[in-house]
Amino acid sequence: MKSIAIFAAVALASSATFAVAADQVAPVTATGTAKFVGAKGEDAGKADLSTTPAGVLINVEIKGLPASQWVAFHVHQTGSCDAASHHESAGGHFNPDGKEHGYQAANGPHAGDMPNQYVGAGGVLRAQVINDAVTLDKGETGIVGRALMVHAKPDDYKTQPSGAAGDRLACAVIE
Numbered sequence: 001m002k003s004i005a006i007f008a009a010v011a012l013a014s015s016a017t018f019a020v021a022a023d024q025v026a027p028v029t030a031t032g033t034a035k036f037v038g039a040k041g042e043d044a045g046k047a048d049l050s051t052t053p054a055g056v057l058i059n060v061e062i063k064g065l066p067a068s069q070w071v072a073f074h075v076h077q078t079g080s081c082d083a084a085s086h087h088e089s090a091g092g093h094f095n096p097d098g099k100e101h102g103y104q105a106a107n108g109p110h111a112g113d114m115p116n117q118y119v120g121a122g123g124v125l126r127a128q129v130i131n132d133a134v135t136l137d138k139g140e141t142g143i144v145g146r147a148l149m150v151h152a153k154p155d156d157y158k159t160q161p162s163g164a165a166g167d168r169l170a171c172a173v174i175e
């Protein structure tokens with residue numbers, strides 16, 4: 001029964017969306033994946049992404065992080081995760097609208113800004129995050145081919161250009 005109800009809801013959402021602008025929105029069915037690379041190049045977990053009428057839902061499970069603390073979580077511009085360069089290869093935050101960084105900025109935030117996440121006692125971060133400023137495609141607001149990033153420290157939501165979030169600990173190319 002539960003799955004039937006879910007399919008019915010998805011079908012309703014799709015027809016409503018396509019009736020508005022069939023060629024301007026990502027399909028409601030679009031999904032993606034991303035594999036995290038840790039600070040030393042190790043496998044550090046994964047993300048599953050899906051399109052919803054409310055935005056892109058990002059479901060992450062990342063291991064090997066500093067335990068019991070808040071960390072910043074962003075979408076970065078470039079889909080390149082090179083641990084040897086401390087993941088600097090991923091560039092700055094995804095910011096297609098040329099805004100300032102952070103939820104506290106007068107002209108913010110970046111589309112790639114997302115709330116800090118909490119790492120559990122075992123160094124594992126599990127979270128489900130909705131980002132309604134991006135889409136799961138390669139369009140202007142699209143994040144396919146870009147990178148998810150977890151930092152060593154929490155984002156202060158105001159320091160330019162990246163919230164004083166510290167080192168880049170885990171990076172994943174969105175596919």
Ligand SMILES: [Cu+2]
Nearest residue numbers: 073074149151
């Ligand atoms: Cu970042």
